[in-house]
Amino acid sequence: MLKQKTIAFLGAGNMAEAMISGMIQTEKVPANQIIVTNKCNYDRLNILEDKYGVRTAPITELPYKEIDFLILAMKPKGAEETLSTIKDLLPSNQVVISVLAGITTSFMEERLNTGQEVIRVMPNTSSMIQESATAMSLGTYTNEDNADAVNELLECMGEVYVIEEDQMDIFTGIAGSGPAYFYYLMEQMENVGKVSGMNDKMARKIAAQTVYGAAKMIMEKEEAPAELIDNIVSPNGTTAAGLDALKKHNGGEAITQAINNAAKRSKEISKELDGVLVPS
Ligand SMILES: NC(=O)C1=CN([C@@H]2O[C@H](COP(=O)(O)OP(=O)(O)OC[C@H]3O[C@@H](n4cnc5c(N)ncnc54)[C@H](OP(=O)(O)O)[C@@H]3O)[C@@H](O)[C@H]2O)C=CC1
Ligand SMILES: O=C(O)[C@@H]1CCC=N1
Numbered sequence: 001m002l003k004q005k006t007i008a009f010l011g012a013g014n015m016a017e018a019m020i021s022g023m024i025q026t027e028k029v030p031a032n033q034i035i036v037t038n039k040c041n042y043d044r045l046n047i048l049e050d051k052y053g054v055r056t057a058p059i060t061e062l063p064y065k066e067i068d069f070l071i072l073a074m075k076p077k078g079a080e081e082t083l084s085t086i087k088d089l090l091p092s093n094q095v096v097i098s099v100l101a102g103i104t105t106s107f108m109e110e111r112l113n114t115g116q117e118v119i120r121v122m123p124n125t126s127s128m129i130q131e132s133a134t135a136m137s138l139g140t141y142t143n144e145d146n147a148d149a150v151n152e153l154l155e156c157m158g159e160v161y162v163i164e165e166d167q168m169d170i171f172t173g174i175a176g177s178g179p180a181y182f183y184y185l186m187e188q189m190e191n192v193g194k195v196s197g198m199n200d201k202m203a204r205k206i207a208a209q210t211v212y213g214a215a216k217m218i219m220e221k222e223e224a225p226a227e228l229i230d231n232i233v234s235p236n237g238t239t240a241a242g243l244d245a246l247k248k249h250n251g252g253e254a255i256t257q258a259i260n261n262a263a264k265r266s267k268e269i270s271k272e273l274d275g276v277l278v279p280s
Helices: 014-026 042-052 076-089 105-111 125-129 144-155 165-176 178-195 200-220 225-230 238-248 251-273
Strands: 007-010 034-037 069-072 095-098 117-122 132-138 158-162
Touching: 007 014, 014 034, 014 042, 014 125, 034 042, 069 076, 069 144, 076 105, 076 251, 095 144, 105 117, 117 144, 117 165, 125 132, 132 144, 132 165, 144 158, 165 178, 165 251, 178 200, 178 251, 200 225, 238 251
Parallel strands: 007 034, 007 069, 069 095, 095 117, 132 158
Antiparallel strands: 117 132
16 A cells, blocks of 8 residues: 655754654665655755665655655744645645644644645654654544555554544653653663673663563563562562662652653643743
């Protein structure tokens, strides 16, 4: 289904590259059917062209009539201007897909021509290695075939969850921003190892392997996290001592706050960009 689709990215940053990398690895989307553009950084476009074999074009020369899926991948503050610029250039059967945090389907629909299909997506940078947890929510006019095709496209980047749009802010807090929390955690683990005399590279790998193994256990086994914890804890042993410290220092609360704060920011972005002032 994807082989005949032409996909364009408006925005050639980290998220666009991660998605392109995921798509190309599956070989479901030929590289020459991916077109990438950005605002002004043509060096960046050249890098992506050399690295992935995608096509690039200045933003004013995008072949809109040829494009099936137009992926908005600039910063959220650029959405308003972009949508008004492209509104009348889009064929009526083209699907506009946004990965922008906080940009709602209604925001897009209000700024595009009536009937234009939009889909809101939240991937994460693990798309780069096809391990994203990606959410998608459909707009008012999305037809089923296009929704299926976009789902298949997103599966090139990892797991896809179709969710109600009112869950998108919390999904962003958990999964869109989530990798950063784990990188932060692993950085702490690595630093502790280094301070204790471990070789830098080995400390990084040990932290990553530990997190990877734990995530894989959750993915592959039936047990809930509490049971898996039970299997590690010995009475009066090292893990009990470690968990005591984690609880004493509000480790659980810290992660809850991180997710809720990110979700709150996603909501704020929606309101700010829709012209509703949010108290700071
Ligand atoms: N990074 C992440 O982990 C995730 C990001 N997102 C969303 O993805 C979007 C992009 O994030 P990210 O890739 O990190 O950002 P980057 O800053 O890495 O990239 C932004 C890109 O957008 C381009 N750009 C800016 N304005 C326009 C425009 N008007 N038209 C076309 N291109 C434009 C920039 O080009 P130039 O340099 O020429 O200005 C740049 O290539 C954000 O909206 C974010 O919310 C969603 C999920 C995860
Ligand atoms: O930080 C951000 O706003 C974007 C959205 C999710 C991950 N990065």
